[in-house]
Amino acid sequence: MKKIISPLFRGITEMELEQMNTAGYLRQKEYEKNEIIYHMDTKVDEIGILLTGSVNIINTDFLGNSTILSNISAGGVFxxxxxxxxxxxxVEVVTAENSQILFLNIRRIMEDSSCNQSxxxxxxxxxxxxxxxxxxxxxxxxxxxxxxxxxxGRLLTYLTAEYRKQGTSTFEIPFNRQQLADYLNVDRSALSKELGKMKEEGILDFHKNVFRLSQQI
Incomplete structure (x- = not known):
């Protein structure tokens, strides 16, 4: 089996991946954008590994209000x-774009006593x-x-964290405006209005989901 770029398989060889695949611990599936992979309130036995695409981890309350808790890109695990x-x-796991996902049945592995010899x-x-x-x-x-x-304050905290993580004052974030509003737990219209003010004040600039922070930050 071809080597998979993911922190979950760091140090694991192609031969070892093939052993896992042959034993039936792995399966692969493709999803379209906005397709639900895992529903809230269900129990799962498998870990998901993003081969391509990205997914959002979403919490939805009793009234149907949704909040994005995190975004996972290729190589990530959920x-x-x-x-x-x-x-x-x-939570629910929902594709943010067309995605290819590898599933690892961790429950079977943990319950199979022969695995710990591998x-x-x-x-x-x-x-x-x-x-x-x-x-x-x-x-x-x-x-x-x-x-x-x-x-x-929430915008500056998030964007500063992204700036530090990516190491450049111009960077791309994984959210559109609605998703960013959900992540920061704020109203989308109010978020867009505040971004406009910050742009006018020279604090930042942006085009869609690409941001550039001013040196005054």
Whole structure:
């Protein structure tokens, strides 16, 4: 099986991937944009790995209001915690564009005692731990972004974090305006209005989802 570029398979060889595939632990599926991969309140046994495309992790409340918790791009992993702890999903996983996804049945692997004799098993568990730690950092970032009381504060917190992560004052974000508003938990119209004000004041410039921060930030 061809080597897969993902932190979940770091250090795992093509031969080891083929062993996992032959054992029936892997399957692959293609999805169109805005297709639901995992529904809220369902239990899952498989971890999803993005081969191409991207997905949004979305929380929807009782009244139908949706909030994007995170966006996952190619190589990223989702649903690993739910698959391991056997708890119903509190979120939905929805494609943000046409996507190709590889599923790893982690429950079967954990329940198959012969797996822990394989070289790839230790690598896989180590990689899962690293991914979990990084996602904790991502969750902390979103908490930081929604802590400021006003829209400008939330925008500056988020955009500054993206600037630091990408290492350049001009960068692309993974959200359109509605998705960004959902992520920051603000009204879309108010968000667009505030962005317009910040552009007029020379704080930033933007075109669609590409932003450029001023040196005064």
């Amino acid at each position: 649903a690993e915690t739910y698959a391991l702890v056997k708890e119903p999903l509190l 070289d790839w098993y230790r690598k896989l568990i180590d990689n899962l731990l690293q991914i979990s730690m990084r996602k904790n950092l991502t969750l902390s970032t979103r908490i930081f972004c929604t802590t400021p009381k006003n829209i400008r």
